[in-house]
Amino acid sequence: MKKIIHFIQKSGVEDSQPDWFKRRLEILNFVGIFTGLGVGFGFSVLFLAVGYDTGVHLPAIGFFTSTPTFLYNRYLKAYKFAKLQTGSGPFILVSILLVNMAVQGREPYTAYYVVAFAFSLLPFLVWDPRESRMLIANLSFNALGLLMIPASVELFDFEPYIDMSTWDLTLSTTGVILYLSIVFSLIASYATLFLLVNFNYVAETKNQTLLQEAKENAKQIAENEKELQGNLTQIKKSQEEEKERQWINDGITELTSILRKTQSSQETFDEMVSFIVNYSASNQGALFETVRPDEMDYNKDVFLELRSTYAYGRKKFVKRQISEGEGLVGQVFLEKEPFYMTEVPEKYVNITSGLGEARPRAVFIAPLIDNDEVEGILELASFKVFGSREKEFLKQSTEIIAAHIRNTRVNERTRLLLEQSQQQAEEMKAQEEEMRQNAEEMQATQEEMHRKEREYLQRIQHLESQLESVQQPQG
Structure with a gap:
């Protein structure tokens, strides 16, 4: 049963249609069933039962034309025809009955007028206010027809269409037809009013729902906008952070490039200090290098020596060497922590330009x-x-500079040790050469001594031989 009701209700309804149009089609389908089965078929049976055989074709026509209304919508898509047929068809059939009564001298009875009036209201159900032209036309036709029924006999020359000579019209005044007509009229009128009120209620509910949805959507939009704003802020923040990181990386890359240049240590320090001052938008800068006279003991007699300055006046660094713990620079050296000062003492340092001198707003000292x-x-x-x-x-720069100074010092020390080793090796080689020469000279001297010794021995032997030869004759 539910499937049948759903089939009838949704006949002709499509997803592409507006909601209000769908709602009217659903009501149109049920109104067609009600007028066709409830009224057309019901009154056909009633007319046959009470002996109104000559007029049974009128409700029968209503039955056969109104009942298939949902089929017009589903298969023919004849929406306007279905609405016109439902809005005026039943009213026309009742009007024909009333006109025939008037033509045959029968006083049209109130029961039928009530039914006609009830049918004249059907356009309110099948047409939506958005279809105002068709609604007004349909209502105007029904209203004009209702007003013209009493005067139709005088204005027009009608031939009787229905023979009512055998009808027992008391049934229409006090009998079952009167009561059924009144019941039907009340049902139709109340149903029309109920549906109209329901339309307003549904529309109001929908408006409230739409208003609530609009408020929720507005709230959601506000939240989305807030979230979007937050995301934009986060993106902007990320972009700023990325921009800052890129700025830092570019600076570190340039600083590293300066330190890799093959030039003297002093030129490197000067170019490095100049770059850091300009890149950090500072105005003055100075670099001190730790000097350790005793490389074997790092903490013995350590002091700081000024290696390079940028835009500093002569008064600031008259003393080019600073002991450990002396002043702010010496204190930073001792504590191994950077020092940042925004309230610079008046006599600490001034930045000099062609227009004069001025105290800086910030001083940064980093180990x-x-x-x-x-x-x-x-x-x-x-x-x-x-x-x-x-x-x-500056933090990353100090780490790179520190590593550079340490590597430079280690390389210098290695170079000195290498030179010293080479010098010692050359000295040892010279000593070896001298010792070799001395050994050769000693060997030559020994050989000469051996030669002279042999000569002496030979001379001695020769002399001894001569002496023996002299002594023998004397004997």
Whole structure:
């Protein structure tokens, strides 16, 4: 049964149609079934039962035309025809009955007027206010027809269409037809009013739902916008962070390139300090290198020596050597921690330009640490406060510079040791050569001595032989 009801209800309904149109089609299908079966078929049976045989064809026509309304919609897509047929068809059939009564001198009875009036309201059910032209046309036709029924005999010359001579019209005044007509009219009228009210309720409910959905959508849009704004902020922040990282990486790359240049150590320091000051938007800079007289004992007689400056006046660094713990630079060397100052003492340092001198807003002093040993100190002064990216750049720069100084010192020490080893090797080689020459001379001397010894022995033997030869004759 549910499948049959669903089949009738959804006949002609398509997904592409507006919701209001779908709703009207569903009602149209049921109104057609109601007027066809409930009214057309019911009154056909009733007319036969009470002896109104000559007029039974009128409700029968209503039965055969109204009942298949849902089929018009499903298979023929004849939506307007179905609406017009339902909106005016039953009314026309009742009007024909009333006109025939008037033509035959029968007073049209109130029961039939009530039925006609009920049928005249059907356009309110089948047409939507959005179809205002068709709704007004259909209602106007029904209203005009209802008003014209009493005057139709005087205005027009009608021949009787239905023979009512055998009808017992008391049934229409006090009998079953009167009561059934009133019941039907009430049902039809109340159903029409109920459906109209229901339409308004559904529309209002839908509007409330749409309003609530709109509010929720607005809230969701606001949340999405807030989330999007947050995402945009995060993306912007990420882009800024990436930009800062790229700025730091570019600076480190350039600094590394400077340190790799094959030039003197002093030129490297000067170019390096100049680059760091300009890249970090500082105004002054100085680099101190740790000097350890005793390489065997790193902590013995250690001091800092000024190696390079940028835009510093002569008064600041009259003293080019700073002891451990002396001043801020010496203190940073001792504590191995960077020092950042934004309230610079008046007599600490001034930045000099062609227009005069001015105190900096910030001073940054950082130790150059490699392998937990301070290889030097970097000091910068600026008219602006150092930001996070500048501090990170300087932090990485100090590590690279410290490693460079340490490697340079180790390489220099290795070079000196190598030169010393080479010199010692050459000295040893010279000594070996001298010893070899001495050995050769000693060998030559020994050979000469052996030769002379042999000569002496030979001379002695010769003399002894001569002496023996002289002594023999005398004997």
